[in-house]
Amino acid sequence: MLLIRCPWCGEREETEFRYGGQAHIATPRSDVDDASWARFLFHRDNPAGPFAERWVHIHGCRRWFHIVRDTLTHDITRSYLPSESPEDAG
């Protein structure tokens, strides 16, 4: 069970949240080629190490946010607002 810090509600148990996959994926223009569209739809980083990802506090404030979590240790080093980039979050 992860303990996840929601930027609005504070630290809560993982079961209050739902996972949203990799963060900071930009939606391409609809006229891009098939390869770019496939990359957008299906390809996500799958790093062994720090990973910026989206979560939603589905059983709480129901708002989306981002965390940086290490996929080897499950340590969560940052929790930040969707409007922020992982670099400028504290």
Next chain:
Amino acid sequence: MHPNEHALHNPEFLWRNPDPKPSYDVVIVGGGLHGLSTAYHLARNHGIKRVAVVERGWLGNGNAVRNTTIIRSNYLRDESAALYEHCLKLWEVWTEELDYEILFSQRGVLTLNHNLHEVREGHRGMYSNQLNGVDSEWLDAQAVKEFCPIVNTSADLRYPVAGGTLQRRGGIARHDAVVFALARAADRLGVDLIQGCEVTGFDIQRGRVTGLVTTKGRIGAGKVGLVGAGRTPLLARMAGIEVPLQSAPLQALVSDIVEPMLPCVVSNALHVYVSQAHKGELVMGAGRDPYTSYAQRGSFHILEDQMAAALQVFPIFGRVHLLRTWAGIVDVTPDASPIVGITPVEELYLNCGWGTGGFKATPGSGWVFAHTIAHGAPHALNAAFSLDRFETGALIDEHGASVAVH
């Protein structure tokens, strides 16, 4: 007792432990069951003599011995049914072919349905299976009770058992014995099984792979097959290939040893699948954790939910003790079907994405992948499971194939 039973279970010799040669015709990266099966079939079916398997850990370490050993072929899509049925037919002859007691037991896989929607989906799958020549039959709640008496079919359940589909030819095998059997068989055919050998890079010249950089030095290779399960994306990236996989923990557990009580494999939409091993432990699998992870452990609440469901369906489990839990890292594709085929790099081949259900595919996966490597083009059975389907859109959606969340 079989006169050679002791010898069959504990043969005096399994495999050599060779140092890598300077080069091979084919190098398989990953010594799990699919890697071993590929190497075995390269030698057996295609007569390729200079084959090596490089494994960063040791044989019988990863998902090969972390799975719940369930074997079945009752997949929905035509492409999947053909591939998994080929696997099941090979399981049916493997004990003899590999000359090793792998305890393959066709005790039947029963998939329970708990509401009208599931009953309809169960029938849809059953009819699809029957059209594809895969055995499947419907059991109503009373027939479920007769087939597996410890299932609670009372109407008082929160999710009462409405019935289920049964594949009688499905079952289990002893997974570590399959590792030993395959490794021994491959070794006998001259395959070098090189343990403790991690790949750190690839030699690629003019778009064609020519060798590997490993912790045991450079190894030249005419062809390379990547069979790294959850670590495949890391390997593929070294070769400049992006593979749409996410790695996540999938948990399983065993109970202490109990009297025989469960005559078949049972799975259901409440996210528990269970069988009783030959020795007597109950072996159960859970859903996977939702997030990307390379840590071989999962969250406890997943197990807790699963135990709650198990106790609903099998009240007799109430006094069983949980002995051990663990997790394996599964490699999951966007359509929950594997990727087996060619890559943009010449003579570099890919076999991955078996996700939460790869054990059952061990024989056929190696069989078709060996064919793909030997011929430089896929076999008819794996042609649809190509890497480029995510670009063409010809997905093989098997999200409904498993009771566990993919």
